[in-house]
Amino acid sequence: MNMASMNISIETSELIKRLTDQAEQAEAPIEKEVVCATKALPIFTALGEAFALSPRGEIIQYDFETGQADLADEGWRNFALKKAAERYPELRELTPIRVPDAVTCSACSGTGVVLETLSCGACNGMGWLSP
Numbered sequence: 001m002n003m004a005s006m007n008i009s010i011e012t013s014e015l016i017k018r019l020t021d022q023a024e025q026a027e028a029p030i031e032k033e034v035v036c037a038t039k040a041l042p043i044f045t046a047l048g049e050a051f052a053l054s055p056r057g058e059i060i061q062y063d064f065e066t067g068q069a070d071l072a073d074e075g076w077r078n079f080a081l082k083k084a085a086e087r088y089p090e091l092r093e094l095t096p097i098r099v100p101d102a103v104t105c106s107a108c109s110g111t112g113v114v115l116e117t118l119s120c121g122a123c124n125g126m127g128w129l130s131p
Contacts, residue, residue, distance in 0.1 A: 012093065013055040016041050019088060020055070038062050038069050043084045051080040057094070079124035102128040 008016075023042050024035040030050070034042040038060045040052035050062045051072060059072040059080040072080060078096040085092040104110040107122035119125030 008057045008094070012091070013057075015090060016053055016055045033064070034062055037067060041084070041088075043080050043087060051076065051083075053080065053084050053091075053094075074130065075124045078126055079119065082125060096126065098126070098128050099130060101131045103131065105129055 020035055020039070020041040023031045026032065030045060031042045034040075034045075034050045034052050038050075038052040038054070040054040040058070040060050043051045043053055043059075045051075048064050050064065052060045052062060054060060059077040060069050061072040061076060062069045071077075081094045081096050085095040105112070105120060105123035105127055108114050108120035108127060110127040112120050112123060112125040112127035114120045120127070123129050
């Protein structure tokens with residue numbers, strides 16, 4: 001799968017556009033800032049940055065301090081797609097699928113969770129690592 005974007009249906013792309021428009025109209029100033037800076041659907045924020053999903057399937061990593069927006073690397077991309085499906089169940093088709101040669105994460109024993117509630121940093125909450 002291309003890290004920059006993924007093959008998504010026209011319907012899913014339109015859904016992402018509608019959800020992005022709704023987020024832009026929301027009361028939350030952080031959501032509005034992310035939409036304005038990335039033209040994408042806010043998924044989650046972490047440590048001074050936000051991750052957003054574009055209608056093309058790109059995961060954009062936005063830095064609040066610098067205002068810079070870049071494509072996320074594969075680990076963050078998978079984590080953001082998983083979080084997108086959790087936050088917006090209608091996007092669950094975008095959840096990354098474990099490839100046959102993936103390795104079970106030893107840090108979380110394949111659960112994707114450590115210390116009962118935290119997403120595993122070794123596998124970005126997926127429970128597996130790509131080869």
